Amino acid sequence: MTAAPNEPVLLRRDEGRVAILTLNRPQAMNALSGELIDALQAEFDRLAKDREIRCVIIEAQGARAFSTGHDLREVASTRDYAFHHALLTRCSAMMISIKRLPQPVVAKVQAIATAAGCQLVAACDLAVASSDATFATSGINNGLFCGTPSVSVGRNVGSKRALDMLFTGQPIDAATALRDGLVSRVVPPAELDRETMAFAQHIAAQPPQQIAEGKAMFHKHMTMALDQAYAYATEFMAGAIQREDARSGIDAFVNKKPKPEWKGR
Structure with missing residues (x-):
């Protein structure tokens, strides 16, 4: 599925007390461009003040990827250190905002989540994954150690498992991600939407x-x-x-x- 050229990179809909944020760059494997990072930050800033919403789901459009991390075309467009530093600083601030939100945030992972996409899953409070999903900190395969993803991934899975992922760039399946603590629950693909919403609604019903x-x-x-x-x-x-x-x-x-x-x- 391809988003229309002028369609927003991030969509939001509310179902009762649950807000659903949808990464909407399926044609780019939902890569975290600067525009998408800024859109997520703006939505988190709004949610922080929203007393009606009690749980947040982050999902992604398309069947191929939850997110493949930073948009490498954007990264490669310049060699300017200040540009890269600012982009990564904004991304890190956006990830930290998830922890600071009053509402629990649930990642709904239908497919691959790599590099900063894996970081986004790890930054969420909870994650429900399809049994078809895979996860990797794959920057090393492109000559770049996943430094910022290592922060949240390492805090989820521990140093040895994180360094295994970081040094090799090899993917892990959903069952391994569950065992290692990267995700909270794994469900069959056909049940991902229903199970994630039921999970979020249960949390939203708590005090x-x-x-x-x-x-x-x-x-x-x-x-x-x-x-x-x-x-x-x-x-x-x-x-x-x-x-x-x-x-x-x-x-x-x-x-x-x-x-x-x-x-x-």
């Missing part, structure tokens, strides 16, 4: 303030030493218990009442 604050807490404590992480998580959870959603939810469980309606964050 939004607890989810938003819990996501921020989790990503922060993962950078801490064990004792510091426990102290931080203890303080967080003691405070969370005092919140109205926790009080009403615990009361419903203890006294066998119907599950309460969660209020917005």
